[in-house]
Amino acid sequence: MDEQFELGTQETQLLAHPDFYQVPQEVDARKRIALVAHDNKKQDLLEWALFNRELLAKHDMVATGTTGRLLSEALNLPVACLQSGPLGGDQQVGARIAEGMIDLLVFFWDPLYTQPHDPDVKALLRIAVVWNIPVACDRATADYVISSPLMTEPYERLRPDYTIHQDRLDVGQELRTLMIAG
Numbered sequence: 001m002d003e004q005f006e007l008g009t010q011e012t013q014l015l016a017h018p019d020f021y022q023v024p025q026e027v028d029a030r031k032r033i034a035l036v037a038h039d040n041k042k043q044d045l046l047e048w049a050l051f052n053r054e055l056l057a058k059h060d061m062v063a064t065g066t067t068g069r070l071l072s073e074a075l076n077l078p079v080a081c082l083q084s085g086p087l088g089g090d091q092q093v094g095a096r097i098a099e100g101m102i103d104l105l106v107f108f109w110d111p112l113y114t115q116p117h118d119p120d121v122k123a124l125l126r127i128a129v130v131w132n133i134p135v136a137c138d139r140a141t142a143d144y145v146i147s148s149p150l151m152t153e154p155y156e157r158l159r160p161d162y163t164i165h166q167d168r169l170d171v172g173q174e175l176r177t178l179m180i181a182g
Helices: 007-015 037-052 067-074 089-097 120-131 139-146 171-182
Strands: 021-027 031-035 060-065 104-108 155-161
Touching: 007 139, 031 037, 031 067, 031 089, 037 104, 037 139, 037 171, 060 067, 089 120, 104 139
Parallel strands: 031 060, 031 104
Antiparallel strands: 021 155
């Protein structure tokens, strides 16, 4: 092995984010896939899903509003439908990611048009990265991901543990500080 690419414990610790550690999380062979598409990308997602129907049938699917209904009808497979994206569906998907209920996000978003719910779109993409969830934003990436051998077998994903971040403020200490200052 090339020595210049070997990292020792000290170097690895220097590269680690100071506020969290990663813990292994077992992901079943049957993945929980969230499917989202903007209006101008729904046809792309439908064509991709039809091409990959047999693979998708081996997994659990959840989708935002209209996208979910279209997928369920086209694939003749169960798709849990959430709200439409602009009505909170993107946020619902994000909440499921934060709760550990989504293993893959396939989100065909339209880069050429602004959306009335652009902040929700950015938040959804951000939360997927925060929780180390793979994201496919176009057909080529979705093809690579769905055809990976990791899609059909259990996988040990490193899930960030944000306990240190969540516990960073000692509430008792904060109250004492406020009382002394007040």
